[in-house]
Amino acid sequence: MRxxxxxxxxxxxxxxxALVAVAALALAGCSAAGKDNVALAANxxxxxxxxxxxxxxxxxxxxQVLTLxxxxxxxxxxLLGINNAGSIxxxxxxxxAGHPNKGYVLRPPFxxxxxxxxxxxxxVQTQVTGLNDLGVSVGFWSRQNTAxxxxxxxxxxxxxxRFFSVNFPTGTPSKPPVDQLLGVNDxxxxxxxxxxxxxxxxxxxxxxxxxxxxxxxxxxAAGLGPSLTAAAINNNGDIAGFYxxxxxxxxxxxxxxxxxxxxxxxxxxxxxxxxxxxDSGEVVGTYTVGTGNNAVTHGFTWLGGRxxxxxxxxxxxxxINGVNNEGDLVGFYTDAKGNTDGFFALPV
Numbered sequence: 628m629r630x631x632x633x634x635x636x637x638x639x640x641x642x643x644x645a646l647v648a649v650a651a652l653a654l655a656g657c658s659a660a661g662k663d664n665v666a667l668a669a670n671x672x673x674x675x676x677x678x679x680x681x682x683x684x685x686x687x688x689x690x691q692v693l694t695l696x697x698x699x700x701x702x703x704x705x706l707l708g709i710n711n712a713g714s715i716x717x718x719x720x721x722x723x724a725g726h727p728n729k730g731y732v733l734r735p736p737f738x739x740x741x742x743x744x745x746x747x748x749x750x751v752q753t754q755v756t757g758l759n760d761l762g763v764s765v766g767f768w769s770r771q772n773t774a775x776x777x778x779x780x781x782x783x784x785x786x787x788x789r790f791f792s793v794n795f796p797t798g799t800p801s802k803p804p805v806d807q808l809l810g811v812n813d814x815x816x817x818x819x820x821x822x823x824x825x826x827x828x829x830x831x832x833x834x835x836x837x838x839x840x841x842x843x844x845x846x847x848a849a850g851l852g853p854s855l856t857a858a859a860i861n862n863n864g865d866i867a868g869f870y871x872x873x874x875x876x877x878x879x880x881x882x883x884x885x886x887x888x889x890x891x892x893x894x895x896x897x898x899x900x901x902x903x904x905x906d907s908g909e910v911v912g913t914y915t916v917g918t919g920n921n922a923v924t925h926g927f928t929w930l931g932g933r934x935x936x937x938x939x940x941x942x943x944x945x946x947i948n949g950v951n952n953e954g955d956l957v958g959f960y961t962d963a964k965g966n967t968d969g970f971f972a973l974p975v
Contacts, residue, residue: 690956690972692939697731697742706733706957706969708757708810708903708949715957716755716764716949717969724774730755730766737971747783747790757810757817757859757949762786763835765808765817779803782819784811784835793817795831795840799824808833810859810903818843818857818866830857830868845870845880846888855880859903859949867904869912881910891929903949911947911956926958939970 696704700719703726708716715733722728730745730753746753747768758764763786771778781804782793794806801822808819815835820828829851830843843857843866855870864884872878872890879891879901893899893914901912909930915922926937926947938945942960949957956972 689975690937691975692973693737693971695733695737695969695971697733698739699729699742700726701966703967704969705754705946705959705967706948706971707755709951709955709957709971710758710760711951711953712760713951713955714758715969715971716758716766717957718754720752721967722752722772722776722778724772724776727772728752728754732758732764745785747792752778752780753783756808759811759813759815761813761815763811763815765811765819767807767819768792771803777803780805780807782806782808782817782833784808784817784833786835793819793833795821795829795833797821797823797829801826809857811835812860812862812864814862814864816860816864818860818868820856820868826854828854828856830855830866830870832857832860832866843868843882846886856900858901861904861906861908863906865904865908867901867910867912869898869900879910879912879914881908893927893934902947905950905952905954907952909950909954911950911958913946926956928956937972 695706697719703721704717704719706715706717713735717733718728718730720726720728731742732745732755734741745755745764750768750770751772752769753766755764755766763784765784767780767782769778769780784791784793793808801824805822808817811817817833817835820830822828832841832843843855845852845855853871856868857866858868860866866882869877869879875897877898877900879899881889881891881904891899891901891910896914896916899914901910903911907930909928911928913924913926915924917923924944924946926945928935928937937947939960942962944961947956947958954974959967959969962968
């Protein structure tokens with residue numbers, strides 16, 4: 628999508644999911660691919676429409692960037708998924724006590740009036756994490772907004788204005804329970820995870836049409852394998868996410884529909900997480916280098932073994948959470964004031 632297209636609806640095609648990710652991906656059994664750094668120059672010099680978005684500088688051959696914040700809370704917005712029509716899943720509110728998450732779907736041309744509320748009925752908090760081109764969105768919700776932020780949460784999908792709660796039928800949920808849907812494709816197959824009583828994440832698929840669940844596992848691992856989060860699924864059935872490779876190392880993965888399992892690990896990073904994948908196999912996410920106060924989080928894209936590190940210029944942290952078939956990116960970054968800002972990046 629180009630900036631000129633924002634006022635012109637595009638033909639719908641297909642979707643990709645989104646969530647969190649890590650950098651520099653190496654095919655299992657192969658050496659790590661090279662990295663290219665692409666800075667997304669953030670220039671918050673003035674609102675474009677009713678204070679709802681700001682334009683950032685563009686780089687030839689890279690991206691044009693828009694900062695997109697719901698003005699009901701300009702201090703905290705996260706954009707988590709994008710479909711091929713340019714509709715974006717997200718939410719505002721940090722989740723701290725008195726500052727609950729409130730879900731929305733944002734549609735072009737991205738004025739304040741285009742932030743459409745999407746919150747599970749009766750919920751106190753909702754995050755909308757993914758959406759497809761058929762009008763189906765997914766996410767999770769809670770009846771709580773506690774000071775500890777350790778709230779019980781439950782997955783959901785929404786279609787044609789109706790909401791349905793979805794939770795993996797485990798007999799040993801964590802306390803409080805944690806179950807989240809994070810992405811959905813145009814075949815209405817969603818992916819997500821739940822946390823068990825031992826604190827281990829278990830990735831799963833949910834077919835909305837047949838109302839059936841499936842597991843997402845690391846091939847060859849003993850039992851149900853390590854803690855794993857399934858974060859995104861494309862129309863080919865390829866699933867992206869992340870898992871605990873060791874007790875000290877989190878790696879991203881792309882599990883192809885054929886069963887092939889590709890590990891994505893940024894050199895020198897203790898954590899690499901994938902949150903989105905499109906039908907071309909482009910994976911997006913984040914990776915973190917350093918520890919403690921010296922830790923820095925970067926965004927990344929990966930396609931065909933080529934890794935690109937992506938950062939918003941001037942931001943202390945960059946997260947890429949979603950990608951569509953146009954190569955448009957969504958995510959969020961931490962600005963100089965410490966605010967969390969949503970962004971939309973378009974290839975140029």
